[in-house]
Amino acid sequence: MSPTLSSSVFRSSDLSGALTENRLAGETVYQGKLLQVERDRVRLPDGREGTREYIAHPGAAVILALTDTGELLFERQFRYPLKRVFLELPAGKMDAHETPEQTARRELLEETGYTARSWRHLGTIHPAIGYSDERIEVFFAQGVEEKAGQQLDAGEFLEVFCLPIAAAREKVLAGEITDAKTLAALYMAELQRLF
Secondary structure (H helix, E strand, C coil), X not given: CCCCCCHHHHCHHHHCCCCCCEEEEEEEEEECCCCEEEEEEEECCCCCEEEEEEEECCCEEEEEXXXXXXXXXEEEEEEHHHCEEEEECCEEECCCXXXXXXXXXXXXXXXXXXECCEEEEEEEECCCCCCXXXXXXXXXXXXXXXXXXXXXXXXXXXXXXXXXXXXXXXXXXXXXXXXXXXXXXXXXHHHCCCC
């Protein structure tokens, strides 16, 4: 017989007070161009003290850009931490002065050279809740058209290509698409029956 969990475990009221950890003090351990590493001393729910280390990130936007021919824009990009090329949806970090939609529009144009006629926010994902405060806003863009060439940042190299939705599904199942933001965005679009 398998163990069962009480439904009370999942009540939202349990998520606010009884499990909350409160920051007592903290320090920035590392300040980089993209992110910073924080170390905080916290009060645990049982009254004891603990230490929490995490990456502070400005947030990002990812774009499901659908062409009029029913294909999605994808990118091939080398990701240094894993030392290999990944297949991913266009995405990028938020600048301090931007709304998430402004970030999505800017990143789509800069990385791919494309714009879109219509935009829809699908939701928010938190890709690494155990060690980062990063959030990624997911957008669905339709009526995608090439307007200009890529406007990549210095040191940024990527290839843009179109992929039919069925082929994207196959690459997910084959383990060829493993990027978390791409998987989550595709799943959100599937759940909302956008394609």
